[in-house]
Amino acid sequence: MAIDPPTPPPLDTMRTVTEPVIDERTTGGPGGHRDRRGWLVSLFAVLLAGLLAGHRAVPNVHGLGSLVDSVTPLLGLGVPPLAVAALLRRSRRALAVVLLPAVVWAALYGGAWLPPATGAGPAAIRVASQNLRSGNPDPVATVDAVAAAGADLIGLQEIDDDRVDAALRQRYPHRAAVSTVALWSRWPIRDSADVDTGLGWTRALRAVVAAPGGDLVVYVVHLGSARAGHTATRDETLAALASTVRADPAPRLVVLGDLNTATTDRVFAPLTRLLRDAQADAGQGFGFTWPAELPVTRPDHVLYRGLTPTAAGVLHTPDSDHRAVTAGFRW
Incomplete structure (x- = not known):
């Protein structure tokens, strides 16, 4: 009695998938590139906030600490570029982190721009x-x-x-x-x-x-x-x-x-x-x-x-x- 050979499965069911799964978030695809840059903006924002809050901790070696102390009010100028970078990368997370140095700067120096509490009466x-x-x-x-x-x-x-x-x-x-x-x-x-x-x-x-x-x-x-x-x-x-x-x-x-x-x-x-x-x-x-x-x-x-x-x-x-x-x- 002749036995028919088994029918081979369709070719598409025999194909073994060997290609790696591609995740654009980690390979530089449109979303991944944006996300990686968002992390970079966040990192700079955290470093800026830390320098603003802790500038007195910079060692005063050869006057470096004094220099940093003196220019600290100007460090607030770093916030707008970071915010723009976060917007360009469409990273809401980075934009939220940029708020950190903004808040620290405002707490330290924002009062200088408010109307003075003193000043009533003419000067003698x-x-x-x-x-x-x-x-x-x-x-x-x-x-x-x-x-x-x-x-x-x-x-x-x-x-x-x-x-x-x-x-x-x-x-x-x-x-x-x-x-x-x-x-x-x-x-x-x-x-x-x-x-x-x-x-x-x-x-x-x-x-x-x-x-x-x-x-x-x-x-x-x-x-x-x-x-x-x-x-x-x-x-x-x-x-x-x-x-x-x-x-x-x-x-x-x-x-x-x-x-x-x-x-x-x-x-x-x-x-x-x-x-x-x-x-x-x-x-x-x-x-x-x-x-x-x-x-x-x-x-x-x-x-x-x-x-x-x-x-x-x-x-x-x-x-x-x-x-x-x-x-x-x-x-």
Whole structure:
């Protein structure tokens, strides 16, 4: 009896599938490429948030920590590009993560853009500080712009031209000076003395101004310079100034000057424990002053105690590489 051979199964049932399953999310396909880039945006957003929140943890080796502290307010500029990148990649997850550095920045610095809590009432004392820039081709134009703002007291740094005193003498008949810093006042200066900040040459003074509301102690200061990798001199002079102010018994005191660092710098802490910052209390925005044409930091300050600030701001003056800082106070 003949037995028919078994009928072979159809060819399509014999085919063994050996090709790997392709998942576009991991192979660079349209969805995968977008997802991978979304992770990259998220990573940068988390790193930015961490740097904003923990910038004081950056080691201050060769001034690196101070530099990061000083530019931290500018790190908020990294949020918009990250948000745009998340939108371009159509990654909702990345866009949500970008909110993290935005929230941290707003918590740290958003208050600087709100209307100041102080500022009620007219100013009884108006002050200004300006680094003239050594070699300024027209210092008279610079100081005229500062005087036009209506200051009662003007502190100047990097003075190296006799024309400055001649330009201010009629409007500000009282003057105290040492080296390249000076104070001009509408009111009598009862006393003045050099202040040693450990710089090696005197570049700071203390004056007692007989203001209408009572005596006011005014410091005009130019601290040591700071360069990338070289901040030791600046740090030492700042510590010396803080020590001098700490020992000063004056109940009403103002510091005007170029301190060569921002209030966000960790080395500024000894001064912020003793004095208030007029820009932070009565100004709006960061009040950047250097470099004058496109300022990215604020080395110039009006610090105070024993007074109530009514206003604070920044003035773009001609021919200097710094903008001037101004403030108003009441007793």
